[in-house]
Amino acid sequence: MIEAIPTQLIIILVGLAATMAFVGLNAILLVYLERKVAGFIHRRPGPYEVGPHGILQPFADGLKLVGKQIFTPKGADSVLFWLAPMISMAPAIVCFLVIPFGPNVLIFNTNVGLVLILAFTGINVLALCIAGWTSQNKYALVGAARGVSQSVAYEIPLLLAVLPIIFMTGTFNLYDITLGQGAWPWQWFIVYQPVAFVIFFICALAETNRAPFDLPEAESELTAGFHTEYSGMGFALFFLSEYAYMVIAACVTAVLFLGGFQGPVVSGWWWFLAKVYILLLIMIWIRWTFPRVRFDQLLNICWKWLIPLAIINLLITLLVIAL
Amino acid sequence: MIVKSIRENLGGMWSLLVGLRVTSINFFRPHVTVHYPRQCVPTLEGYRGHIELVPLEKDPLKSKCIACSNCVKICPTSCISLKATKPKKAAVAEGADSPAAKVPSEGKKEAPVKKAKPELQSFVLDYNYCSLCGLCVQSCPTGALEFSDDVYLAGFTRQEFVFDLLARLQRQAQKKEQ
Amino acid sequence: MKLDLRLDTSGDFYAQKFQPTKREDTLILNMGPQHPSTHGVLRILLEIDGEYIVRAEPVLGYIHRMHEKMAEVMSYPQYLPNPARTDYLHALAWGWAHVGAVERLMGLEVPERAEYIRVITCELNRINSHLLWWGAYLLDLGAFTPIMYAFDDREIIMDILQRVTGSRLTYCYYRFGGVSKDIDDRFVAETREQCTRMKERFKMYKDLVTDNYILRQRVEEIGEISVNACRKYGATGPVLRGSGQAYDVRRAEPYSVYDRFDFNIPTYDSCDAMGRYMVRMDEMQESINIIEQALDTLPQGNFIHPKAPKRAKPPAGDVYFAVEGARGKIRMHLVSDGGKSAYRLKLRAPGFSNLSLFGEVSSGTLISDAVSILGSLDLVIPEIDR
Ligand code: SF4
Ligand code: SF4
Numbered sequence: 001m002i003e004a005i006p007t008q009l010i011i012i013l014v015g016l017a018a019t020m021a022f023v024g025l026n027a028i029l030l031v032y033l034e035r036k037v038a039g040f041i042h043r044r045p046g047p048y049e050v051g052p053h054g055i056l057q058p059f060a061d062g063l064k065l066v067g068k069q070i071f072t073p074k075g076a077d078s079v080l081f082w083l084a085p086m087i088s089m090a091p092a093i094v095c096f097l098v099i100p101f102g103p104n105v106l107i108f109n110t111n112v113g114l115v116l117i118l119a120f121t122g123i124n125v126l127a128l129c130i131a132g133w134t135s136q137n138k139y140a141l142v143g144a145a146r147g148v149s150q151s152v153a154y155e156i157p158l159l160l161a162v163l164p165i166i167f168m169t170g171t172f173n174l175y176d177i178t179l180g181q182g183a184w185p186w187q188w189f190i191v192y193q194p195v196a197f198v199i200f201f202i203c204a205l206a207e208t209n210r211a212p213f214d215l216p217e218a219e220s221e222l223t224a225g226f227h228t229e230y231s232g233m234g235f236a237l238f239f240l241s242e243y244a245y246m247v248i249a250a251c252v253t254a255v256l257f258l259g260g261f262q263g264p265v266v267s268g269w270w271w272f273l274a275k276v277y278i279l280l281l282i283m284i285w286i287r288w289t290f291p292r293v294r295f296d297q298l299l300n301i302c303w304k305w306l307i308p309l310a311i312i313n314l315l316i317t318l319l320v321i322a323l
Numbered sequence: 324m325i326v327k328s329i330r331e332n333l334g335g336m337w338s339l340l341v342g343l344r345v346t347s348i349n350f351f352r353p354h355v356t357v358h359y360p361r362q363c364v365p366t367l368e369g370y371r372g373h374i375e376l377v378p379l380e381k382d383p384l385k386s387k388c389i390a391c392s393n394c395v396k397i398c399p400t401s402c403i404s405l406k407a408t409k410p411k412k413a414a415v416a417e418g419a420d421s422p423a424a425k426v427p428s429e430g431k432k433e434a435p436v437k438k439a440k441p442e443l444q445s446f447v448l449d450y451n452y453c454s455l456c457g458l459c460v461q462s463c464p465t466g467a468l469e470f471s472d473d474v475y476l477a478g479f480t481r482q483e484f485v486f487d488l489l490a491r492l493q494r495q496a497q498k499k500e501q
Numbered sequence: 502m503k504l505d506l507r508l509d510t511s512g513d514f515y516a517q518k519f520q521p522t523k524r525e526d527t528l529i530l531n532m533g534p535q536h537p538s539t540h541g542v543l544r545i546l547l548e549i550d551g552e553y554i555v556r557a558e559p560v561l562g563y564i565h566r567m568h569e570k571m572a573e574v575m576s577y578p579q580y581l582p583n584p585a586r587t588d589y590l591h592a593l594a595w596g597w598a599h600v601g602a603v604e605r606l607m608g609l610e611v612p613e614r615a616e617y618i619r620v621i622t623c624e625l626n627r628i629n630s631h632l633l634w635w636g637a638y639l640l641d642l643g644a645f646t647p648i649m650y651a652f653d654d655r656e657i658i659m660d661i662l663q664r665v666t667g668s669r670l671t672y673c674y675y676r677f678g679g680v681s682k683d684i685d686d687r688f689v690a691e692t693r694e695q696c697t698r699m700k701e702r703f704k705m706y707k708d709l710v711t712d713n714y715i716l717r718q719r720v721e722e723i724g725e726i727s728v729n730a731c732r733k734y735g736a737t738g739p740v741l742r743g744s745g746q747a748y749d750v751r752r753a754e755p756y757s758v759y760d761r762f763d764f765n766i767p768t769y770d771s772c773d774a775m776g777r778y779m780v781r782m783d784e785m786q787e788s789i790n791i792i793e794q795a796l797d798t799l800p801q802g803n804f805i806h807p808k809a810p811k812r813a814k815p816p817a818g819d820v821y822f823a824v825e826g827a828r829g830k831i832r833m834h835l836v837s838d839g840g841k842s843a844y845r846l847k848l849r850a851p852g853f854s855n856l857s858l859f860g861e862v863s864s865g866t867l868i869s870d871a872v873s874i875l876g877s878l879d880l881v882i883p884e885i886d887r
Contacts, residue, residue: 041346042649044356130516138530142552211643212715220538221872247814259516289346289709291337291716294869297553305332335714345709346646371667374575399579409667456582457681462811470667 014095015107019096027243031058032113034284041288068232075136076229085230086133087236088127089119092244093133099251100175102261102269113174114162117252118155121207124245125151128216130224131238135229143225147216150206150317153302158203161196164317165189165256174252178260183267188259195313197257199306201279203250208297209242211287217296250279363475371470373450374459378491383496386489387467390441394459394468399453403459407441443489450476450484514553515560515887519546527555534563537590538641538872541882545859547871552873557863565886572835572846577677577813578605579607580843588884590630593623594671595827595884598848600675601756602822602833605678606815614802616678616758621673621692621795622662623824624788629658630827631781631788638778642719647710654695654702661691675831677813679805689796696789696843703786711782724862724874727772734861735854738829739784741877744778745770750825762794774877781879815843819848828852828879852878852885 014088032047032055037044047054064130072078096208100106110116125148132144168189169180181188190197206213217225227238254260254275293301355362376386390407460468478484507722516529533544542563548555568587572580584599585592597619604611610621632655636648648861659669661685665682666674674680731741741748749766751759767783769776817839823832829851863871 025630037350038645040350040354043349043352043354044649045354045358048358083556084529138528141528142549147549214643218643218869220643221868223537256790285346287341288646289342291639291710291713291719293715294719295867297718333712335717338712338714341708342713345705349646349650350831350842355656368721369667370669397576397578398584399575406545427718454671454673455668457667458581461676461681 012108015097016093019093019107020261022096023093023240023244023247025241026060026247028062029062030243030280031248033280034287037284038288039283041285043102050290059296062236065232065236068235070233071229071231073198073229074137077134080130080134081229082234084127084131085234086239087130088124088241089237089244091123092241092248095120095248096251098174098287099248100178100192100255100260101272103194103267106175109173109175110265111171111173114166114172114177117174117248118159118162121245121248122151122155127241130215132226135226137229139222139224140171140226140228143216143218143222143228146218146222147209147226148158150213150215150298153299154203154206154306156197156209157306157310158300160307160314161200161203163314164196165315167314167321168192174255176258178255178262181259181262183259183262185259186265188257190257192319193257193313195309196317197253199310199313200256201253202306204253205283205286206302208245208283210246210283212290212292213298214287214292215298220292246280246283247276250283251278253279324493331491334490351383362481367472367474368475370472371455371457371471373455373471373476373486374448374468374488375406375471376446377467377469378490378492383499386446387465388443388463389465389467396464397458399456399458400454402449402452403446404449405446406443406444417442437496445490446488448486448488449468450486451481455467491497504567508753514547515544515558519548519556524548524550524555526550532871533560538875539882540637540880541879543856543882543885545871545875548662549858549868552867553868554863554866554868555642557860557871559647559859561856561882561886562855563886564743564883566883568887570844570849572574572843574842576813578811579678580846582671582673584848585673586883587825587850587887588831588852588881589671590633590881591626592670593666593674594824594831596672596675597623597757598632598822598824598826598831598833600677600683601814601824602820602835603677603815604836605814606818606837606880607810608677608822609806609809611679611757612803613758613800613805614683615806616686617795617799618680618804619667620677620758620762621684621792621799622666622672622680624691625658626672626793627660627827628785629655629662630789631785632658634781634827634879635706635710638644638879639716639874641876642711642716647658647706650702650709651825654699657695657698659686664688664691676805678809681805683804687706689756689799692792693796696793699785699789700818703782706782706887711778717775719869719873720778720877721771723774723870724866724877725772726858726862730858730861734857735852736829736858737851738826738879739777739780739830740858741775742766742768743780743877744772745776746828750830754823758795761798762791764791764794774873777879786865812841814839815846817832824848826851828881828884829855848887849887850884852880852882856880856885 047057050056050060072081095117097108098110098116128147128151129144132140132147135141157232165177169177171177185191209216213214216226217224217227229234230238254272258275260270261267261272263274268301376388379385379387388405390405391404395401395403395405458472460470476484516531519529527548527550530547530549531541531544532547534542537546544560544563546558546560546732555843566586568583571583575583580599581596584595588595611840632651636651639647662672663669665684665688666672667682726736726740726744727747728741728744731744731746737748747768749768750756752766764787767780767787769779815837817837819834819836821832821834823830825831830849831851832849834847835843835850836845859875859878863874866874
């Protein structure tokens with residue numbers, strides 16, 4: 001017993017370091033991917049000048065952000081102001097610990113993995129709130145208010161969309177949920193729960209503040225929303241955490257609905273990554289296609305459509321399981 | 324009521340898919356931009372860059388300008404300033420007989436045929452203030468001004484855009500000779 | 502920590518004037534002069550109650566350049582490049598208003614070919630202006646892609662115009678008695694080609710944007726402006742036509758050769774942002790229609806009056822000339838004392854009247870709606886401030 005704890009601890013620490021690297025790498029890749037995809041959709045090459053085909057562009061961006069002056073607005077509470085980006089970033093890293101990337105690539109196998117992820121991603125909204133509140137900026141304040149009500153509202157259909165899966169597998173363990181699905185696409189939960197998948201995906205978009213639900217930072221209305229006043233690393237951390245949450249959302253969707261690391265022929269982490277990146281690509285694609293919804297419409301979608309649909313879906317699932 | 328609203332929303336969903344289709348089609352279509360520093364757009368024809376002096380056919384080092392100051396007077400932003408020597412008797416009016424072919428609107432030519440031509444000493448354009456209206460080119464009696472196709476201009480100071488057009492003309496002429 | 506937003510608003514003159522209010526739970530928000538959705542240096546003072554706008558008041562004058570005064574000190578031809586700088590998006594219409602006023606005062610006849618060239622180039626410019634509005638409006642609504650597609654088309658039109666006018670944005674092409682350069686066969690061919698291309702593109706625009714459900718939700722029944730409100734504030738152009746009134750200077754006070762073309766004046770009765778949106782989308786097609794007719798019947802002849810004076814010097818008197826710009830009725834009222842520059846010149850900027858509506862229309866709406874309304878008015882701030 002005494003021996004077991006340190007091993008677990010070491011694994012977690014190594015895992016944390018690995019996830020940080022993973023998060024960083026993903027952010028770099030995603031920034032590049034996002035800009036390239038946007039460019040191609042706009043029929044222009046996107047970043048092209050830094051490095052071959054612009055692959056070093058994210059590094060150049062990062063370098064620029066690191067080099068910027070750190071600036072705290074007058075009248076802002078500087079402790080909370082600088083705590084907010086960290087609060088936003090930290091839970092994101094923890095969430096990666098419980099995601100089963102492959103049959104053997106899982107840092108922390110716990111039977112409440114899903115709960116852990118849902119709980120920790122909820123902390124992000126606190127960061128938004130603090131950032132908007134302490135910035136001493138009206139745009140940031142409005143952005144934060146939007147962010148909070150949006151996140152709180154969308155948490156409900158998100159959970160309701162997850163529940164059918166829980167009932168079907170009877171576990172919160174992401175590893176077991178993955179194993180509950182087969183290798184072939186028709187054995188994945190997306191086939192049994194298409195409605196839940198759609199609801200979950202929409203909620204994931206809203207929870208990660210991605211367009212068309214990017215209201216907290218709607219730049220044509222609120223200049224930059226809650227992170228208006230952040231410069232340099234503060235902004236970079238928010239940026240990073242936004243991409244980290246995107247990856248988490250895609251990972252959880254892949255685990256719950258797309259069979260996780262299971263795939264035709266040879267299962268493994270490559271299938272997982274492929275699925276995650278396809279989902280991320282869809283997210284990027286959606287962002288560059290649609291206008292932004294309005295705030296009351298956003299809440300209407302949630303309360304009037306997603307929640308009733310999710311409840312009906314849940315009831316039907318329960319009925320089928322009970323029969 | 325509910326049925327109608329559901330149908331409406333489903334129609335709306337469909338329109339979103341149509342939108343996604345449009346962007347995905349465009350994703351795979353060729354780019355319409357060029358990689359600027361390595362390639363330039365081919366469509367610069369007709370573009371009015373800053374003005375430049377037209378050299379004499381006989382002497383590419385000299386301009387057709389007869390220092391009549393028409394362009395100085397008409398320029399809305401007074402960005403042309405020129406200096407000329409007093410007319411010398413010996414000088415032959417070479418520039419006067421070259422027709423201002425590019426200026427069809429011309430009523431009467433003010434070209435001084437009999438009088439000796441003053442020698443142009445400097446012709447400075449302050450490009451910072453030029454509005455590229457083309458009035459100077461039109462009002463020149465000898466067709467001594469034209470638009471350059473110099474569009475890729477960039478500099479760090481304003482002074483870089485105060486062009487001495489006569490010197491520019493001579494530079495270009497020398498370059499051509501080499 | 503205490504959030505001291507209300508007390509920390511000593512603000513400038515306008516903010517202080519705006520300040521007194523009985524309500525305790527509202528915020529005064531300065532939207533602009535540097536705000537992404539005001540497209541330039543428009544400043545709007547908003548009193549907001551949460552997301553709702555209680556009062557709104559535009560503050561102008563950040564880019565006032567005294568174009569009217571300049572007309573009094575510059576000679577007539579020297580003023581030629583100025584109108585293009587007021588509304589840089591529909592520069593040719595403004596230029597036309599100026600040369601038209603001077604020509605009318607001088608009794609100078611414009612050759613037929615020149616009139617046709619003016620119509621073609623002005624309509625091309627109108628399409629360009631509407632395209633940019635379209636892209637920028639969608640940018641306001643959060644869609645990034647359309648503006649890129651709009652610029653794809655705009656670039657081609659700008660290339661076409663550049664070959665004859667020499668500029669790409671602030672054209673100085675019209676002269677008293679004609680235009681400064683003749684169009685050639687290549688211009689005609691390219692314009693025709695672009696007209697055909699645009700018709701295809703409109704289908705894509707419809708699929709991508711006009712039919713989009715999210716967009717419709719953002720513009721339908723938003724910012725309803727009644728015809729009476731338009732009359733009250735003097736709103737013209739697509740704003741008025743989006744309210745169901747078929748008023749177009751090209752029809753109401755026909756100038757040039759517009760009476761020879763067969764075109765519709767699109768109107769929509771919905772009075773909302775969608776109506777104004779649709780009016781502009783339809784207007785682009787009508788412009789193409791006009792261009793094609795003009796190209797078909799393009800007469801030969803001079804492109805500028807052979808006796809056009811180089812130094813225009815109209816007789817004493819006053820004259821009024823109105824043209825239909827992309828944003829509404831552009832009008833010039835020129836008073837001359839027979840000198841070489843105007844005695845007085847009054848420019849009527851349609852955007853000014855259209856913006857005046859904003860305060861009334863936006864109160865009680867959400868911030869997002871206000872952005873949508875502001876976009877649907879299609880404002881060009883340099884034109885408003887002149
Ligand atoms: S183009 Fe117009 S502004 Fe420029 S130098 Fe000539 S007259 Fe002056
Ligand atoms: S109008 Fe022509 S000839 Fe006269 S000064 Fe200018 S450039 Fe020289």
